[in-house]
Amino acid sequence: MRITVTVDGTSYTDDVEPRTLLVHHLRERLGKVGTVVGCDTSNCGACTVHLDGHSVKSCSVLAVQADGSEVTTVEGLARDGQLHPVQQAFHDNHALQCGFCTPGMIMQSIDLLADNPDPDEHAVREGLEGNLCRCTGYQNIVKAVRDAAHHMRPGAGPEAERVADTGSRTASSVGGGGE
Amino acid sequence: MIPAPFDYVAPSTVDDAVRALADAGEDAKVLAGGQSLLPVLRVRLAAPTKIIDLGKVAELRGVREEGDHLVIGSMTTHYEVQRDPLIAEHATLLARATDTVADPQVRHRGTFGGSLAHADPAGDLLAPALALDAEVVIQGMDGKRTATAADFFEDFFTTSLRPDEILVEVRVPKHTGWHAHYEKFNRVAQAWSMVAVAATVRTDGDAIAEAKIGLTNMSSIPMRATAVEQALVGQPATTEAIRAAAEHAAEGTNPTVDGNADVEYRQHLARVLTGRAISAAMAG
Ligand SMILES: Cc1cc2nc3c(=O)[nH]c(=O)nc-3n(C[C@H](O)[C@H](O)[C@H](O)COP(=O)(O)OP(=O)(O)OC[C@H]3O[C@@H](n4cnc5c(N)ncnc54)[C@H](O)[C@@H]3O)c2cc1C
Numbered sequence: 530m531r532i533t534v535t536v537d538g539t540s541y542t543d544d545v546e547p548r549t550l551l552v553h554h555l556r557e558r559l560g561k562v563g564t565v566v567g568c569d570t571s572n573c574g575a576c577t578v579h580l581d582g583h584s585v586k587s588c589s590v591l592a593v594q595a596d597g598s599e600v601t602t603v604e605g606l607a608r609d610g611q612l613h614p615v616q617q618a619f620h621d622n623h624a625l626q627c628g629f630c631t632p633g634m635i636m637q638s639i640d641l642l643a644d645n646p647d648p649d650e651h652a653v654r655e656g657l658e659g660n661l662c663r664c665t666g667y668q669n670i671v672k673a674v675r676d677a678a679h680h681m682r683p684g685a686g687p688e689a690e691r692v693a694d695t696g697s698r699t700a701s702s703v704g705g706g707g708e
Numbered sequence: 709m710i711p712a713p714f715d716y717v718a719p720s721t722v723d724d725a726v727r728a729l730a731d732a733g734e735d736a737k738v739l740a741g742g743q744s745l746l747p748v749l750r751v752r753l754a755a756p757t758k759i760i761d762l763g764k765v766a767e768l769r770g771v772r773e774e775g776d777h778l779v780i781g782s783m784t785t786h787y788e789v790q791r792d793p794l795i796a797e798h799a800t801l802l803a804r805a806t807d808t809v810a811d812p813q814v815r816h817r818g819t820f821g822g823s824l825a826h827a828d829p830a831g832d833l834l835a836p837a838l839a840l841d842a843e844v845v846i847q848g849m850d851g852k853r854t855a856t857a858a859d860f861f862e863d864f865f866t867t868s869l870r871p872d873e874i875l876v877e878v879r880v881p882k883h884t885g886w887h888a889h890y891e892k893f894n895r896v897a898q899a900w901s902m903v904a905v906a907a908t909v910r911t912d913g914d915a916i917a918e919a920k921i922g923l924t925n926m927s928s929i930p931m932r933a934t935a936v937e938q939a940l941v942g943q944p945a946t947t948e949a950i951r952a953a954a955e956h957a958a959e960g961t962n963p964t965v966d967g968n969a970d971v972e973y974r975q976h977l978a979r980v981l982t983g984r985a986i987s988a989a990m991a992g
């Protein structure tokens with residue numbers, strides 16, 4: 530089946546087998562190996578990407594279901610060689626050990642901050658409920674997300690503006706509307 | 709792992725979807741949010757030869773009012789249910805239960821209709837649907853029919869849906885102004901309910917006028933705690949009255965035994981969680 534998916538701003542048209550999972554399409558066909566697979570059970574969240582502005586586990590979406598959609602992966606976050614504020618906060622706060630969960634953690638953190646720009650610790654933990662860190666580095670991950678929230682506040686400087694076009698909530702795919 | 713090969717169609721109307729399903733025969737499967745089906749296909753517990761994706765059927769999405777009912781399209785996602793203003797006002801219980809389902813990524817994809825059709829006894833939306841006296845509207849080659857939630861759920865992962873039928877929408881009587889709470893018990897993040905209790909209560913002054921209590925995972929299908937509901941009518945909403953009524957919560961239940969809990973423990977949980985659910989509903 531022929532599908533067209535826009536990934537990190539570039540449109541790709543490919544023939545795929547219907548059974549191809551989105552994560553495999555991203556990694557094996559498009560070379561977007563920043564997105565990783567950590568489990569076979571839809572639990573770990575390592576494969577999290579944004580599909581039309583909302584976080585999804587790309588191992589639990591068929592590539593054909595993404596036909597006509599926009600996907601953002603962790604590879605599409607940096608702008609002009611500058612890390613996204615959430616990436617920067619993970620770096621600054623040592624929010625990774627082996628780093629395997631990090632792409633998913635970062636993508637889900639951006640989703641969480643779009644819904645709730647100033648989450649307390651509890652809200653961060655709830656928002657990251659679908660992401661597992663086998664190194665159990667949760668303390669610093671939570672710290673990083675709250676630090677990123679601080680840097681992304683309106684008026685926090687040029688960094689915040691970048692978020693407007695990357696952590697986008699297009700709402701196009703969602704009838705209920707965000708907050 | 710990846711699923712076994714299958715053919716895929718994504719029709720844009722319910723009529724086309726029903727026809728595709730009927731034409732494909734027994735080996736076809738409907739795909740909604742895919743959050744239960746795709747994990748099953750990945751580990752090859754199922755290998756349908758044809759997948760009919762409802763993702764492009766716009767008429768299956770969204771929430772509308774119809775007189776004293778809300779009509780919720782089967783493809784409305786958990787994320788949408790959590791934030792829908794009509795559901796917040798007229799079926800609060802459903803919104804609160806949906807908050808506890810899975811994690812944000814799964815809630816962006818998973819659907820209300822898919823959860824009901826999947827009929828996992830630990831699924832969190834079955835008991836609220838039953839407690840709210842919801843009806844499901846089903847469409848097949850013979851046209852549309854309606855089933856009450858009580859008739860729809862038949863057994864573990866089994867509903868009255870026939871192989872050529874699609875769950876189209878869910879009709880929920882408005883419970884405007886009812887207090888509501890969903891009390892879910894599990895031990896780790898993003899886990900299914902060991903037991904959970906859906907409670908919604910209408911008050912008259914300080915007294916409880918009417919209560920509807922649904923139990924998750926206390927049988928192969930969702931159950932109503934009828935004895936608790938009866939015991940609450942006319943009672944003051946005091947801790948003692950609620951606790952006394954909640955003592956009846958496990959009556960008639962037949963929970964499964966698994967690695968998490970045996971029958972006695974689940975029945976104990978049902979009583980304790982029922983008390984907590986009613987108290988929390990009243991406080992909210
Ligand atoms: C990690 C994880 C954790 C989860 N935790 C919870 C939890 O705590 N509580 C909970 O309640 N759920 C949980 N779920 C399940 C989630 O809520 C699913 O969204 C839901 O069970 C199925 O909905 P779906 O739209 O994804 O359906 P699908 O997976 O697409 O379909 C499920 C089944 O229903 C059938 N079906 C779907 N829609 C229709 C329709 N309209 N007509 C006829 N048949 C249909 C399909 O053919 C399939 O057999 C979890 C899932 C995951 C991956």
Ligand code: FES
Pocket residue numbers: 565566567568569570571572573574575576577586587588589
């Ligand atoms: S790889 Fe997708 S959830 Fe684990």
Ligand code: FES
Pocket residue numbers: 624625626627628629630631661662663664665666
């Ligand atoms: S840093 Fe190793 S899994 Fe999270």
